[in-house]
Amino acid sequence: MAALSPDRAPDGETEPDTESEPEPDTDPWVGLGPIVKREPAVKLPSPVSGLEPLSWSEDHRLSASSTSSISLMEILCDVHGCNQDLVMQRTSIPFPDSICELKVGLEEGESEGGGGKETPDSPESQCLSDSVKTPGAASVPPQTGFKYTSWSPLGCDTNGRCLLASLTLDNRLTVYGNLNRLQWTALVDLTELYGEMLEEKGYSLPGAEPPLGPLEDLPERQRRRRMQSPVRMEWSSVCTTQQVQMNNECKDVGTVLLAVLMENGDLAIWQFKLPFEDKDSVLSCNTIQSGVSAPSVLAWWEYEHSGRKMSGLIVGSSVGPVRILPVNLKAVKGYFTLRQPVVLWQETDQIPVHNIKCISLFHPYQKCNCSLVVAARGSHLFWCLLLISKAGLNVHNSHVTGLHTTPIMSMTASRYGGSIFTCSADGVVKKLTPIFTDMAVMFKQEEINMPEGVIGSRLHGIGVSPNGAYLALVTTEGVTNGQVPVSRAFQVQFITLKTPDDAAAELLESMVQNLFKQTDLLDLVRWKVLRDRRIPPMLQEELDDKVHATGSTYLWRFKLFLFRVLYQSLQKMSAESHWLPSHEDTKVFIVDEEGEDNSEDSPAGASASGGVGLKGPGGGASDEQMSEVIAWIEAVESHLTREHMKRVLGEVYLHTWITENTSIPTRGVCDFLMSDPTYEDRAARVLIGHIFKKMNKQTFPEYCSLCKEVLPFTDRRQAVCCNGHIWLRCVLSYQACQTLTFRRCLLQDSIARYPVPEGACPSPPPHPNFGFGFTLCRLNSEWRGADPLFSKAGFQNTKDSAFRVSRVPTVFISSFSWHRR
Numbered sequence: 109m110a111a112l113s114p115d116r117a118p119d120g121e122t123e124p125d126t127e128s129e130p131e132p133d134t135d136p137w138v139g140l141g142p143i144v145k146r147e148p149a150v151k152l153p154s155p156v157s158g159l160e161p162l163s164w165s166e167d168h169r170l171s172a173s174s175t176s177s178i179s180l181m182e183i184l185c186d187v188h189g190c191n192q193d194l195v196m197q198r199t200s201i202p203f204p205d206s207i208c209e210l211k212v213g214l215e216e217g218e219s220e221g222g223g224g225k226e227t228p229d230s231p232e233s234q235c236l237s238d239s240v241k242t243p244g245a246a247s248v249p250p251q252t253g254f255k256y257t258s259w260s261p262l263g264c265d266t267n268g269r270c271l272l273a274s275l276t277l278d279n280r281l282t283v284y285g286n287l288n289r290l291q292w293t294a295l296v297d298l299t300e301l302y303g304e305m306l307e308e309k310g311y312s313l314p315g316a317e318p319p320l321g322p323l324e325d326l327p328e329r330q331r332r333r334r335m336q337s338p339v340r341m342e343w344s345s346v347c348t349t350q351q352v353q354m355n356n357e358c359k360d361v362g363t364v365l366l367a368v369l370m371e372n373g374d375l376a377i378w379q380f381k382l383p384f385e386d387k388d389s390v391l392s393c394n395t396i397q398s399g400v401s402a403p404s405v406l407a408w409w410e411y412e413h414s415g416r417k418m419s420g421l422i423v424g425s426s427v428g429p430v431r432i433l434p435v436n437l438k439a440v441k442g443y444f445t446l447r448q449p450v451v452l453w454q455e456t457d458q459i460p461v462h463n464i465k466c467i468s469l470f471h472p473y474q475k476c477n478c479s480l481v482v483a484a485r486g487s488h489l490f491w492c493l494l495l496i497s498k499a500g501l502n503v504h505n506s507h508v509t510g511l512h513t514t515p516i517m518s519m520t521a522s523r524y525g526g527s528i529f530t531c532s533a534d535g536v537v538k539k540l541t542p543i544f545t546d547m548a549v550m551f552k553q554e555e556i557n558m559p560e561g562v563i564g565s566r567l568h569g570i571g572v573s574p575n576g577a578y579l580a581l582v583t584t585e586g587v588t589n590g591q592v593p594v595s596r597a598f599q600v601q602f603i604t605l606k607t608p609d610d611a612a613a614e615l616l617e618s619m620v621q622n623l624f625k626q627t628d629l630l631d632l633v634r635w636k637v638l639r640d641r642r643i644p645p646m647l648q649e650e651l652d653d654k655v656h657a658t659g660s661t662y663l664w665r666f667k668l669f670l671f672r673v674l675y676q677s678l679q680k681m682s683a684e685s686h687w688l689p690s691h692e693d694t695k696v697f698i699v700d701e702e703g704e705d706n707s708e709d710s711p712a713g714a715s716a717s718g719g720v721g722l723k724g725p726g727g728g729a730s731d732e733q734m735s736e737v738i739a740w741i742e743a744v745e746s747h748l749t750r751e752h753m754k755r756v757l758g759e760v761y762l763h764t765w766i767t768e769n770t771s772i773p774t775r776g777v778c779d780f781l782m783s784d785p786t787y788e789d790r791a792a793r794v795l796i797g798h799i800f801k802k803m804n805k806q807t808f809p810e811y812c813s814l815c816k817e818v819l820p821f822t823d824r825r826q827a828v829c830c831n832g833h834i835w836l837r838c839v840l841s842y843q844a845c846q847t848l849t850f851r852r853c854l855l856q857d858s859i860a861r862y863p864v865p866e867g868a869c870p871s872p873p874p875h876p877n878f879g880f881g882f883t884l885c886r887l888n889s890e891w892r893g894a895d896p897l898f899s900k901a902g903f904q905n906t907k908d909s910a911f912r913v914s915r916v917p918t919v920f921i922s923s924f925s926w927h928r929r
Contacts, residue, residue: 156568260343266285281299295389311331363379431450460486504548537556575629623665678737
């Protein structure tokens with residue numbers, strides 16, 4: 109077994125020789141390149157709906173719109189299992205029970221079709237009989253399904269994750285939040301709020317289309333409907349505004365914008381306060397006129413030049429034109445807007461704009477940032493390169509023609525690298541890579557060869573993961589032997605776009621320094637380690653070199669992640685189904701005080717993690733090999749824990765005036781660091797000496813809330829008093845968590861004391877300089893405004909009893925990191 113060592117052996121010591129595992133006979137990437145199908149395929153409960161049914165969020169959640177619900181799949185990088193398939197957590201948002209009724213100013217009880225000038229046989233009366241325009245009509249069933257979904261950036265909900273805006277076919281625009289992990293909650297109905305705002309203004313906005321007559325006339329009612337019928341909506345990036353406090357101090361407040369494009373061309377720009385909780389988080393709503401006839405698509409344009417950020421809204425029309433509209437962001441720090449609209453394409457050629465993507469790139473010849481706007485128009489791809497120079501804003505545009513034989517069904521773009529993917533209904537997927545010239549851009553076209561099981565299927569939509577590791581496809585059965593299937597089953601399938609070696613190289617060279625944000629890349633590396641049952645030698649050498657050269661915490665976390673996956677790969681999968689009932693009489697074995705199990709009745713080779721080790725000719729790792737990997741894991745955990753303790757002590761030393769810092773078991777942390785004779789860190793000893801002088805023989809002990817006895821600091825994971833009461837320790841401050849409500853990490857067995865993030869606290873947080881985050885595996889998202897090395901979103905509100913805490917195996921215990929903001 110060739111595995112990665114946790115550290116190079118000091119003083120000439122060598123690592124124990126381990127036997128290498130044989131290479132697998134079959135490699136899924138041989139002959140296929142990076143394109144490999146991943147299991148499982150997710151079946152959808154009903155047919156897909158909407159123009160772009162797939163949408164991938166920054167926190168690795170995929171939404172698939174259908175006629176009955178929104179199916180959501182979150183990619184999890186499981187370090188506690190040895191299953192080689194994709195690990196996904198599935199949830200769903202059902203279609204609302206009630207029908208959305210748009211307000212047009214009719215009196216209560218008055219029918220919309222009750223105009224005196226209309227006869228039952230007139231076209232106007234027949235038009236109004238449609239169920240969408242008159243929801244109470246029984247002749248036509250109401251339209252069900254979702255038209256479009258859009259994900260917000262990270263850090264918008266109370267858990268620091270993404271919000272989901274959904275638009276139904278009956279024009280209901282709702283913002284959902286995943287507050288309880290397994291349940292999605294409707295936070296606000298924006299269609300209802302906007303209708304109330306229009307009703308207060310008499311359905312007449314400054315500069316908008318004037319009324320077309322009395323309310324009894326059909327054109328006037330249609331005008332009022334178009335004013336509040338959304339077509340598309342898109343989120344902006346997180347902005348920072350300044351809010352004046354009661355003491356005249358300015359406080360930075362995070363906000364996010366949601367732009368909504370209406371049928372009449374109006375743009376409603378909602379501004380929300382972060383974290384978004386409910387209707388009270390809505391700060392304002394401004395309406396601007398786009399001047400675009402028959403609008404069809406919307407996208408945010410964000411450009412950064414010389415430290416200044418510019419923003420605007422790209423609006424496309426179903427008859428051809430595309431333009432950028434200025435958006436004035438008042439009181440937003442560092443943001444500027446255009447002085448006047450910019451026309452990207454002005455020809456009214458009757459080719460509808462289906463989708464628009466805006467990609468920020470670096471121009472290698474001009475040595476500055478540039479913005480690439482691409483739009484799907486029929487079977488062609490329209491592109492426009494925007495570049496700011498001394499002469500002003502330069503616009504270069506053209507078309508990539510003949511891309512598909514049929515119109516483009518779906519288009520998606522990678523957030524990093526600029527790769528663009530398009531697909532048509534006949535199952536052809538193409539990848540376009542921009543290549544810069546002196547002033548313009550060219551595109552390298554590649555057709556993706558679909559693997560077995562996907563080839564020949566009909567495509568309805570595609571979506572690429574945040575780092576371009578996976579491509580999700582909505583497929584149905586194609587034509588078989590010249591016959592169309594009687595019924596179609598819709599499913600979401602996943603294929604890889606990169607090899608695990610490429611993913612590992614990107615992780616090592618990444619500037620993000622955040623494992624959670626790179627979960628898709630991390631999952632590819634996990635798959636290879638589980639498959640080969642070893643860490644790739646090239647990755648082993650390069651990671652060792654970088655860890656010793658830089659000492660980056662991010663690389664130490666990556667190292668620990670590899671060890672944990674390696675440990676799982678060396679365990680044997682049980683052939684029994686654990687969920688099946690057993691008809692055998694089971695016996696309860698009592699474990700003695702020393703913790704020794706009955707070897708005759710316990711599974712042979714049980715490891716410290718509760719898994720079953722491999723013995724004998726069946727293949728697998730021996731007890732010595734498993735113990736060696738466990739020792740590596742403990743060594744990396746100890747290193748990260750010590751570094752974290754040093755940061756906590758440094759914060760206490762620098763901010764002794766903060767009352768809450770006196771609750772931190774400073775003396776216990778110092779004694780814990782000094783208790784290891786092999787730990788020789790001069791900086792830590794000097795810091796501890798200064799702290800002891802400042803404390804002046806004060807110990808600030810912790811007391812058990814049940815028996816009032818002192819809680820000694822003997823373990824970084826839990827505190828046990830003399831009466832046997834066990835409390836888990838907070839991973840941020842090492843305090844004993846003696847409450848029944850706390851925040852538990854989604855992927856690790858650790859907790860934080862405070863159930864609510866800092867931004868959601870009604871009062872100042874107990875530790876203003878401690879951020880919610882963990883370091884050992886770093887598998888969660890970043891809370892807004894925090895350093896990208898640390899996270900808050902990894903914890904969910906959990907009610908648990910501290911008396912039911914069991915000892916968790918060493919392999920799964922993680923220590924966390926702390927961050928001063």
